[in-house]
Amino acid sequence: MTIEQQTQTPAPSTPAWAMLRTLGGIAMLSGLLVVLVYQFTLPIIAENQRRMTEKAVFHVLDGAVAKRDFVLTAEDALVPAGEGAEGVHLYAGYDAAGALVGIAFPGAARGYQDVIQFLFGYDPACQCVIGSKVLKSTETPGLGDKISTDAEYLKNFEALDARLDAAGTALANPIVPVKHGTKTQPWQIDAISGATITSNAMARAVNDAAQRVAPAVQRELALFSEPNRSEGR
Secondary structure (H helix, E strand, O other): OOHHHHHOOOOOOOOHHHHHHHHHHHHHHHHHHHHHHHHHHHHHHHHHHHHHHHHHHHHHOOOOOEEEEEEEOOOOOEEEOOOOOOOEEEEEEEOOOOOEEEEEEEEEEEOOOOEEEEEEEEEOOOOEEEEEEEEEOOOOOOOHHHHHOOHHHHHHHOOEEOOEOOOOOOEOOOOEEEOOOOOOOOOEEEOOOOOHHHHHHHHHHHHHHHHHHHHHHHHOHHHHOOOOOOEEO
């Protein structure tokens, strides 16, 4: 053994417990920061979501200036929101005189890229869909996104037939897409050339949602007669 090897001092080792304690402290601090950020941003996110929803409701229910929120439960019962009920959220829109303009309801269907989320407006008086709004979409720009920009296509949702059958339990005629330029019935949706998958998805979304929402709304029309606790613009 050389003199250099004899006099070489071994490097000090870090105790395992000290290392674990340090890592644990960092993990706890990181977790605490995540919780604090979440708690701080939660009301901001909720408020932004409320404003976005309200804006979408007034978009699909032209003329509405106030709204009330309702929930359609799993048992197809309609109850005012805020009473602990869980289910699909519906929004009743009222004009300046307090008259019911219509009901906004959500719908969703898979498009070309992913699931597309919508909000539709329904007028119980004419039993028709009177408005539409794309809430979330990742469809191809210039093609699939035409469901929210193509003026001719959006005319499909100005008075889309959603009348009920004699029993009042389903639509008399399912809302269906047809090849562009071949629409002959008020319950048909004239698809967009070059974006058939996306426009068909929108047709499925409104049909599937309306099949459930329209009967419940017609059955409980009296529930919407008073715009109490309404929220304005």
